Amino acid sequence: xxxxxxxxxLWLILGSLYFALPLLATFQFSLLAKKGEIGxxxxxxxxxxxxxxxxxxxxFQTALATIVISALLIVPTTYWVHLRLxxxxxxxxxxxxxxxxxxxxxxxxxxxxxxxRTPLTNSHGGLHLLLIAAYVVLSFPxxxxxxxxxxxxxxxxxxxxxxxxxxxxxxxILFRVIFPNVFVALLSGAFVTFAIVMGEFTIAAxxxxxxxxPYINLLSSSKVYEPSALAVVxxxxxxxxxxxxxxxxxxxxxxxxxxxx
Amino acid sequence: xxxxEIVNLHKRYPGGVAVExxxxxxxxxxxISFLGPSGCGKTTTLRMIAGFETPTSGTLTIDGADMxxxxxSQRNIxxxxxxxxxxxxxxxxxxIGFGLRVAGRPASEIRERVAELLGIIHLADxxxxxxxxxxxxxxxxxxxxxxxxxxxxxxxxDEPLSALDAKIRIVLRHEIRAIQRQLGITTIYVTHxxxxxxxxxxxxxxxxxxxxxxxxxxxxxxxxxxxxxxxSFIGTLNVLPARVVNRDAGHLEVGGQVVRVGRAxxxxxxxxxxxxxxxxxxxLNGAYGPDANRLSAVAEELSFLGPTVRVRTHVAxxxxxxxxxxxxxxxxxxxxxxxxxxxxxxxxxxxPPG
Ligand SMILES: Nc1ncnc2c1ncn2[C@@H]1O[C@H](COP(=O)(O)OP(=O)(O)OP(=O)(O)O)[C@@H](O)[C@H]1O
Ligand SMILES: [Mg+2]
Numbered sequence: 001x002x003x004x005x006x007x008x009x010l011w012l013i014l015g016s017l018y019f020a021l022p023l024l025a026t027f028q029f030s031l032l033a034k035k036g037e038i039g040x041x042x043x044x045x046x047x048x049x050x051x052x053x054x055x056x057x058x059x060f061q062t063a064l065a066t067i068v069i070s071a072l073l074i075v076p077t078t079y080w081v082h083l084r085l086x087x088x089x090x091x092x093x094x095x096x097x098x099x100x101x102x103x104x105x106x107x108x109x110x111x112x113x114x115x116x117r118t119p120l121t122n123s124h125g126g127l128h129l130l131l132i133a134a135y136v137v138l139s140f141p142x143x144x145x146x147x148x149x150x151x152x153x154x155x156x157x158x159x160x161x162x163x164x165x166x167x168x169x170x171x172x173i174l175f176r177v178i179f180p181n182v183f184v185a186l187l188s189g190a191f192v193t194f195a196i197v198m199g200e201f202t203i204a205a206x207x208x209x210x211x212x213x214p215y216i217n218l219l220s221s222s223k224v225y226e227p228s229a230l231a232v233v234x235x236x237x238x239x240x241x242x243x244x245x246x247x248x249x250x251x252x253x254x255x256x257x258x259x260x261x
Numbered sequence: 262x263x264x265x266e267i268v269n270l271h272k273r274y275p276g277g278v279a280v281e282x283x284x285x286x287x288x289x290x291x292x293i294s295f296l297g298p299s300g301c302g303k304t305t306t307l308r309m310i311a312g313f314e315t316p317t318s319g320t321l322t323i324d325g326a327d328m329x330x331x332x333x334s335q336r337n338i339x340x341x342x343x344x345x346x347x348x349x350x351x352x353x354x355x356x357i358g359f360g361l362r363v364a365g366r367p368a369s370e371i372r373e374r375v376a377e378l379l380g381i382i383h384l385a386d387x388x389x390x391x392x393x394x395x396x397x398x399x400x401x402x403x404x405x406x407x408x409x410x411x412x413x414x415x416x417x418x419d420e421p422l423s424a425l426d427a428k429i430r431i432v433l434r435h436e437i438r439a440i441q442r443q444l445g446i447t448t449i450y451v452t453h454x455x456x457x458x459x460x461x462x463x464x465x466x467x468x469x470x471x472x473x474x475x476x477x478x479x480x481x482x483x484x485x486x487x488x489x490x491x492x493s494f495i496g497t498l499n500v501l502p503a504r505v506v507n508r509d510a511g512h513l514e515v516g517g518q519v520v521r522v523g524r525a526x527x528x529x530x531x532x533x534x535x536x537x538x539x540x541x542x543x544x545l546n547g548a549y550g551p552d553a554n555r556l557s558a559v560a561e562e563l564s565f566l567g568p569t570v571r572v573r574t575h576v577a578x579x580x581x582x583x584x585x586x587x588x589x590x591x592x593x594x595x596x597x598x599x600x601x602x603x604x605x606x607x608x609x610x611x612x613p614p615g
Contacts, residue, residue, distance in 0.1 A: 155346060162342065165408070166411060168359075
């Protein structure tokens with residue numbers, strides 16, 4: 001017993017170091033912008049640049065849109081698979097792996113070829129939509145798995161039938177019964193999606209979108225200390241945003257002390 | 262015209278037949294049980310009434326309207342599930358009010374109806390709790406209230422008590438019956454517990470292998486089973502092979518002893534039949550008068566069960582057990598003692614040879 005806990009502490013500490021050391025090093029480096037003293041010069045310069053706020057806001061909005069669209073797409077689909085097409089589950093699980101297998105470059109190339117000469121590719125707003133669509137694809141594995149786990153935790157069929165017998169039709173069942181009960185599970189998928197979208201570079205750059213990822217990249221090719229400061233800031237902001245989302249969604253779906261059944 | 266009528270209902274699955282040729286007429290306000298062994302098609306039949314399954318053929322009429330293909334949400338049916346199926350994200354009050362909210366009833370009406378039902382199920386103080394904070398019995402009460410809130414035309418219950426422990430089961434089944442009587446709601450109750458079916462129902466539908474074996478009042482099902490399956494499925498039975506010695510007079514012979522059944526038989530003289538005798542029909546003290554049947558046997562084992570004492574014997578090489586009420590002054594046979602079992606001719610069940 002003591003031995004086991006000794007080892008688990010050791011692994012915990014090693015893991016934490018692996019995670020924290022690069023962050024600490026980056027942070028320390030970011031403080032050295034002014035020769036011979038430790039200070040926040042790099043941070044001041046990061047915040048002074050107007051591209052920072054605009055690209056961060058752009059990616060933030062894009063992430064939220066991605067999450068909403070993805071949830072609206074994936075919750076009903078996963079629900080239907082659970083309820084009526086359980087034999088399709090292996091196929092869907094295979095499909096969820098595709099975004100890992102298909103490189104982002106290929107995805108963008110495919111998208112821009114498929115939608116070439118449509119409003120999606122010849123306007124700025126259209127390209128933004130295309131970007132969101134690509135992110136929805138990227139979010140698929142995380143969102144699907146989260147929702148799938150959430151649905152497994154409740155008796156989908158009995159809840160559906162109970163609602164039906166009480167006069168509910170599909171939209172009511174989905175939005176009053178299914179969504180609230182997978183909400184907590186959905187959040188975990190949403191956070192991963194959020195983090196991915198905030199840092200994504202390839203697709204945003206290829207679609208020439210003013211996103212946060214390309215901005216960081218641009219900065220790191222032209223400055224020395226600022227990219228480190230930006231990395232620390234974006235890390236903190238992403239976590240703060242997730243915390244904010246969690247705080248905003250508190251209460252929803254949280255009133256289940258025993259967890260959903 | 263019956264309130265709910267099922268005609269020639271069939272349900273086939275790719276794997277086989279689940280329900281075959283079910284006919285049933287339920288009167289308004291009646292309490293009907295579906296009783297039968299696992300896999301006999303009780304749930305499937307109930308789910309077709311609820312609209313969760315579409316019959317392969319046959320019709321379902323409720324209150325004169327053909328409902329065979331009406332979607333569940335438009336049938337106005339109350340359903341109680343074995344797994345309770347309460348909405349985990351809603352409080353008890355919101356669960357009960359769900360059907361009324363879906364129907365767009367005004368908030369004040371919903372509040373009143375929810376309060377009324379909370380009173381009926383004795384959970385007035387639990388309105389703001391969540392399902393996960395309730396015991397199984399309480400959850401099932403809420404599920405019942407939720408089903409009743411919409412004033413359904415028919416209440417369907419699929420083994421509602423089988424996830425609960427024995428004591429709660431009995432309390433709750435009486436509660437369900439009392440509420441059902443009070444509201445006069447037509448009810449179909451699925452169970453594989455015969456005691457539950459017999460204790461609760463106006464009529465019992467005994468099913469086996471997807472078919473209806475017999476429909477009748479609990480006493481008819483118990484006392485005059487019409488098939489060998491019903492006779493053996495309900496209650497305990499002693500079965501003795503017998504031979505018809507006089508068809509018109511109703512005389513059988515069991516291991517050299519004559520048994521009179523008091524009515525003409527349908528099987529020809531000389532044919533083999535099964536004589537089925539319930540354990541509670543026997544007396545040792547001649548209480549059934551001089552015309553009673555007598556079988557001699559040897560007492561082999563006694564087990565004290567509380568209200569009754571079960572005596573095991575053999576008659577003509579076949580085991581036969583019977584129960585004596587543990588009344589004051591009961592004289593028990595001695596082990597190995599030769600005894601004479603008295604029983605009334607009307608208590609004999611004659612079944613096809615097993
Ligand atoms: N969806 C289905 N697909 C194929 N066969 C089914 C399906 N549902 C039920 N069956 C079959 O139909 C028969 C009747 O099942 P049903 O669930 O009605 O039995 P039951 O009487 O309710 O039994 P239990 O007491 O175990 O609940 C069973 O043999 C079952 O295997
Ligand atoms: Mg069943």
